Amino acid sequence: MIYDCAIIGGGPAGLNAALMLGRARRNVAIIDNNKPRNAVTHESHGFITRDGVTPAEFRRIAYEEVLRYPSVEHLQTEAVDVRKNESGFFEVLGTSGLLVQARKLILATGLKEIFPEIDGFYSLYGKGLFNCPYCDAWEMQDQPLVLVSESPAIFHTAKILLNWTKDLVVCTHGRSSLSDEQKTLLQSRGIVVTEQPVAAFVGHNGKLEHVRFADGTELPRTGGFVLPKFVQAAPFGERLDCERLDNGGIKTDGVGRTSIPGLYAAGDTSYFNPSQVVFAAADGSKTAMAVNLDLTEEDYG
Numbered sequence: 001m002i003y004d005c006a007i008i009g010g011g012p013a014g015l016n017a018a019l020m021l022g023r024a025r026r027n028v029a030i031i032d033n034n035k036p037r038n039a040v041t042h043e044s045h046g047f048i049t050r051d052g053v054t055p056a057e058f059r060r061i062a063y064e065e066v067l068r069y070p071s072v073e074h075l076q077t078e079a080v081d082v083r084k085n086e087s088g089f090f091e092v093l094g095t096s097g098l099l100v101q102a103r104k105l106i107l108a109t110g111l112k113e114i115f116p117e118i119d120g121f122y123s124l125y126g127k128g129l130f131n132c133p134y135c136d137a138w139e140m141q142d143q144p145l146v147l148v149s150e151s152p153a154i155f156h157t158a159k160i161l162l163n164w165t166k167d168l169v170v171c172t173h174g175r176s177s178l179s180d181e182q183k184t185l186l187q188s189r190g191i192v193v194t195e196q197p198v199a200a201f202v203g204h205n206g207k208l209e210h211v212r213f214a215d216g217t218e219l220p221r222t223g224g225f226v227l228p229k230f231v232q233a234a235p236f237g238e239r240l241d242c243e244r245l246d247n248g249g250i251k252t253d254g255v256g257r258t259s260i261p262g263l264y265a266a267g268d269t270s271y272f273n274p275s276q277v278v279f280a281a282a283d284g285s286k287t288a289m290a291v292n293l294d295l296t297e298e299d300y301g
């Protein structure tokens with residue numbers, strides 16, 4: 001069978017694309033390995049009607065809704081390769097020899113985060129340490145927090161965080177990523193700035209207790225944010241040689257079409273930032289409409 005559209009990635013972007021294509025009576029295969037990036041967190045925030053939902057519950061509801069449409073299939077497997085064959089169809093190869101052929105392909109594989117290597121980080125990530133203030137700062141408001149980043153984006157995030165707490169320590173982790181002017185401005189707002197490398201995050205049951213610096217000093221904190229670098233979670237955009245944005249995201253025309261005819265990208269994999277469930281779902285929806293329009297134009301002119 002040749003599907004109208006294959007979607008690699010069944011997160012909010014891929015699932016909303018599948019929902020719209022299913023409603024448009026298109027044959028769709030969602031290829032997903034069920035490794036959502038936000039699985040580490042207890043609650044997802046900021047999506048109206050779903051504020052505070054667990055990522056697992058969000059997925060459960062989404063799959064239940066999407067699979068009500070009889071032309072949508074969920075193939076739970078890892079895509080390992082993609083190519084365009086001589087007939088112009090996309091072929092997605094999965095583990096265990098699965099081969100899916102489709103007229104159109106949506107990449108909705110999301111991001112991978114690369115965090116600075118700091119002892120204790122992963123035992124607290126998604127519980128006491130997070131990467132996005134809009135997602136998780138409300139729950140830690142007015143608490144003593146730390147912000148760690150090697151990137152110049154630390155300046156912007158530090159200012160934003162003042163809306164949630166005035167007790168903030170900003171740490172560049174051994175880098176000189178803040179100018180003297182920026183340091184002075186942050187300090188004038190009561191923010192403590194340090195350039196010391198962080199040796200470890202120390203906590204218990206997911207709750208941060210203190211930050212240990214390279215010189216052995218310890219700073220009591222109850223939570224915080226660490227800013228990662230973002231990279232593609234899957235190599236398919238690169239493999240199909242589509243144009244990229246400066247930040248590494250897959251360049252689209254704003255409604256999902258990439259530089260490769262018939263290939264679309266939706267959600268975090270496309271724009272990288274801001275990384276939000278509601279943005280990804282909306283992007284999936286827009287992309288599905290572009291796919292449906294392009295299929296219609298091909299079939300009926």
Ligand SMILES: Cc1cc2nc3c(=O)[nH]c(=O)nc-3n(C[C@H](O)[C@H](O)[C@H](O)COP(=O)(O)OP(=O)(O)OC[C@H]3O[C@@H](n4cnc5c(N)ncnc54)[C@H](O)[C@@H]3O)c2cc1C
Pocket residue numbers: 008009010011012013014031032033034035036037038039040041043044045046047077078079080108109110111125126130131132134135136233234266267268269274275276277278280
């Ligand atoms: C700790 C944490 C907390 C967050 N909290 C919030 C929050 O509170 N509110 C909010 O709006 N956003 C939050 N986010 C961001 C949000 O999770 C993302 O913006 C959103 O999930 C992006 O959706 P997506 O569909 O683009 O990608 P993803 O949700 O990352 O989905 C990508 C899917 O592709 C699949 N996949 C990847 N590669 C392959 C492959 N080779 N084969 C098959 N399948 C593959 C993955 O298994 C996954 O299911 C949080 C993120 C993290 C990490």
